[in-house]
Amino acid sequence: MATGTMATTTAAAESGASFNWGFAAGAAFAGAAALAISQYSGESFSTMSAAADVPVAGLPGTNQERSFFMVKPDAVQRGLVSEIIGRFEKRGYKIVAMKMVTPSRELIEAHYDDLRSRPFFEGLCKYMSSGEAPVVAFVVEGKGIIKVGRDMIGVTDPLKSAPGTIRGDTGVSIGMNSIHGSDGVEGAASEIPLWFSQDEIANWNKTADKWIYE
Ligand code: IDP
Ligand code: MG
Numbered sequence: 616m617a618t619g620t621m622a623t624t625t626a627a628a629e630s631g632a633s634f635n636w637g638f639a640a641g642a643a644f645a646g647a648a649a650l651a652i653s654q655y656s657g658e659s660f661s662t663m664s665a666a667a668d669v670p671v672a673g674l675p676g677t678n679q680e681r682s683f684f685m686v687k688p689d690a691v692q693r694g695l696v697s698e699i700i701g702r703f704e705k706r707g708y709k710i711v712a713m714k715m716v717t718p719s720r721e722l723i724e725a726h727y728d729d730l731r732s733r734p735f736f737e738g739l740c741k742y743m744s745s746g747e748a749p750v751v752a753f754v755v756e757g758k759g760i761i762k763v764g765r766d767m768i769g770v771t772d773p774l775k776s777a778p779g780t781i782r783g784d785t786g787v788s789i790g791m792n793s794i795h796g797s798d799g800v801e802g803a804a805s806e807i808p809l810w811f812s813q814d815e816i817a818n819w820n821k822t823a824d825k826w827i828y829e
Pocket of ligand 2: 798
C-alpha cells in the first residue's frame with residue numbers, strides 16, 4: 616500500500632517535471648529564435664567587427680590593460696565566486712577569460728615562484744593545490760585594472776583591509792584571503808600566459824563600453 620502510494624506520487628512528480636521541462640524547452644527555443652532574428656536583422660555574426668587583437672597580456676596604460684585574478688579555494692568553498700567576479704563586472708570592467716581549475720602543485724609553485732624563500736611558501740602551495748576546492752582563474756581588461764584591481768582586493772591581511780574591499784568584506788585570515796590579483800605590470804605579464812593560452816582569451820567588443828568610457 617505504502618509502495619503503491621509512493622509509486623503514484625513519483626509518477627505524478629515525473630509527469631509534472633516532464634511537462635515543465637517541455638514548456639521550458641519551448642520557451643527557450645522561442646527565446647533563442649527571437650534572439651537570432653534580432654541579431655540577423657542587424658549585422659550577421661560573420662560581419663560583426665571583432666575586437667582588435669590584443670596581446671594575451673594586454674596593453675598596459677590603455678583601455679586594454681589586463682590583469683590576472685583568481686578566486687581562491689576558501690572563497691570557492693564559501694560560495695563567493697559570483698560575489699567576487701561580480702564586483703569587476705559592476706565596476707565596468709570586461710572579463711576576457713575565465714575557468715575553474717584544480718591547480719597542480721607545479722602550477723602553484725610557478726605562480727608563487729617569487730615567494731619561494733618565504734616561510735609560508737610550503738603551506739601556501741599545499742593549500743592552493745590541495746584539490747579540496749578548485750580555484751576560478753580569470754582575466755579582467757580595462758583602464759587601470761592592474762592598480763584598481765589591487766585596490767578593490769585590499770591588502771594581503773584581510774584584518775588590515777578596508778571595509779568595501781574584497782578581502783575587507785570577506786575574510787579574517789591572511790592564508791584564506793579569498794582572491795589573488797597581479798601586483799603590477801610584470802606580474803600580470805607573467806601570470807596571464809601562465810594560466811591561459813591565447814585561444815582561451817576572448818577578444819570581444821563590449822558594446823556597453825560606450826557608456827563606461829567617455
Ligand atoms: P598578495 O596576495 O596580497 O599579493 P603576497 O605577499 O604575494 O600577497 O602573498 C601571496 C599569498 O600568500 C597571500 O595572498 C596569502 O594568501 C599568503 N601569505 C602571505 N603572507 C602570509 C603569511 O605571513 N602567512 C601565511 N600566508 C601568507
Ligand atoms: Mg602577490
